[in-house]
Each structure stands twice: as C-alpha cells, then as structure tokens.
Amino acid sequence: MADAFSSLVETFKNVGVSRAYGAPVQIGGEELVPVALVSFGFGGGGDAGSNGTAGAAEGGGGGGFVLPLGVYTSNGPGRVVFRANTLMVLAGLVPVVCAVGMAIRGVLKTVSANRRQP
Known part of the structure; x- marks a missing residue:
C-alpha cells in the first residue's frame, strides 16, 4: 500500500495552477487561454492487526472533477x-x-416564532 501511495503522490505532485489554466489555443486568429476549476482528492487506510502488523483490510480510492469556467x-x-x-x-x-x-x-421562521410568543 505504501508503494501505491507514493505513486499517487508523484502523480499529483505537479497538479496546481498548471491544471487550472490550459495551454493557449488559437481559434479564428484569436488566442484563448482556458480556465477551469480543478479539484481532486484521494485517501486510503488499513486495519492494523492485534500485534501491530498490517491486517487483511486495506484500501484506497480517489476522485476529482473539472469545471470549465471560461x-x-x-x-x-x-x-x-x-x-x-x-x-x-x-x-x-x-x-x-x-x-x-x-x-x-431560517430567519423568517425565527421571526415568526418570536412574534407568536406573548
């Protein structure tokens, strides 16, 4: 599992501004730089055995999304x-x-409830 985690860290090491701003593109004689909202996450875990060694249950996962903003x-x-x-x-x-x-x-409910009380 440690090798898989190290591999994920290396893969996502350079993710940042370079992923939010794309490479300039020429369209109709006009240069455009695409901008996106990029988000990702991953995690993992395992069950330690009674003697402190790794148990049988280990796993991990991840995901992400990209929204083209303009x-x-x-x-x-x-x-x-x-x-x-x-x-x-x-x-x-x-x-x-x-x-x-x-x-x-919520504000309207609170105001309404306070008006009914004597």
Whole structure:
C-alpha cells in the first residue's frame, strides 16, 4: 500500500495552477487561454492487526472533477479580458442560492416564532 501511495503522490505532485489554466489555443486568429476549476482528492487506510502488523483490510480510492469556467482573451491592444462560461457560472451559483434561501427561511421562521410568543 505504501508503494501505491507514493505513486499517487508523484502523480499529483505537479497538479496546481498548471491544471487550472490550459495551454493557449488559437481559434479564428484569436488566442484563448482556458480556465477551469480543478479539484481532486484521494485517501486510503488499513486495519492494523492485534500485534501491530498490517491486517487483511486495506484500501484506497480517489476522485476529482473539472469545471470549465471560461477563457482569457485579448480585447484590443494590451487588454486581457475574461469571458465566462455562462452555463458553468450558473451551475456554480446553485449552491450559493440554495444556502442563501435556507438562511432566509431560517430567519423568517425565527421571526415568526418570536412574534407568536406573548
């Protein structure tokens, strides 16, 4: 299991900004730099036997996702602008809208409950 963990560490050692910003691409005479939200994680574990040695139960796993947020492009001489991927921005806002809605609901319930008490 230690060898597998070492292999995973080596594989993900260079993951970072280079994964969030893609290589520049030429499309229609315009240079675009793709931008994404990249997240990953992995873990593992085992069952130590009664004498401190590794037991029979060992395992691990991992996963990740990539959300294409948009591209950087030039907007005239020397000006760089970000063009958002509207669909992904809206998808990313869903949890925020849900959290705000739940917070407002909780506040309204509290205010309503306090008004009914004498």
